[in-house]
Amino acid sequence: xxxxxxxxxxxxxxxxxxxxxxxxxxxxxxxxxxxxxxxxxxxxxxxxxxxxxxxxxxxxxxxxxxxxxxxxxxxxxxxxxxxxxxxxxxxxxxxxxxxxxxxxxxxxxxxxxxxxxxxxxxxxxxxxxxxxxxxxxxxxxxxxxxxxxxxxxxxxxxxxxxxxxxxxxxxxxxxxxxxxxxxxxxxxxxxxxxxxxxxxxxxxxxxxxxxxxxxxxxxxxxxxxxxxxxxxx
Numbered sequence: 001x002x003x004x005x006x007x008x009x010x011x012x013x014x015x016x017x018x019x020x021x022x023x024x025x026x027x028x029x030x031x032x033x034x035x036x037x038x039x040x041x042x043x044x045x046x047x048x049x050x051x052x053x054x055x056x057x058x059x060x061x062x063x064x065x066x067x068x069x070x071x072x073x074x075x076x077x078x079x080x081x082x083x084x085x086x087x088x089x090x091x092x093x094x095x096x097x098x099x100x101x102x103x104x105x106x107x108x109x110x111x112x113x114x115x116x117x118x119x120x121x122x123x124x125x126x127x128x129x130x131x132x133x134x135x136x137x138x139x140x141x142x143x144x145x146x147x148x149x150x151x152x153x154x155x156x157x158x159x160x161x162x163x164x165x166x167x168x169x170x171x172x173x174x175x176x177x178x179x180x181x182x183x184x185x186x187x188x189x190x191x192x193x194x195x196x197x198x199x200x201x202x203x204x205x206x207x208x209x210x211x212x213x214x215x216x217x218x219x220x221x222x223x224x225x226x227x228x229x230x231x232x233x
Contacts, residue, residue: 036060139233174232
């Protein structure tokens, strides 16, 4: 891996210092800024591969900063926020953030998100449009239809052929709820009489592999009485 430049932006200097230590230890080159204007100034002078950006800042907050960044470039952005309300997450992701970490954050989780985004953008950046079209992603979950590789936060997970087909089906239509019958018929290619829980067993195995906490899944959700879906992040 080449040396990637990460810009860390937060008005709390202790947080910037801490993130600098965590990410420097992983081999990243860190630039620091303490408000949005300083961040934009760094972006004009340096080639930055990823931004870790606080939302609540004086002078120019994270939302205004990312809006200005997006006018010129598509560098991946992870928002940092003390707020965990879903509305804030939706606002943050809709205006161009790629991921979201709430404070206080677990350093290992932040590192995993950074690695995942750097990896994703590096892979997609080096691909033709056609090749990139064959990669399905949501949050830190990525599925490559050509190589059958599945990664979570940059780490590869091994799925069986059937598990891969189920996940590919669900990821091809994020937020669409597929019934067990639909999944069976599309993956096994035959009519389903659903006399057993074949699909449920496979889904449980997929969850155990792709979720940090399978009992409280982030990606593969059950919609009771209907079926399963992959949640878009």
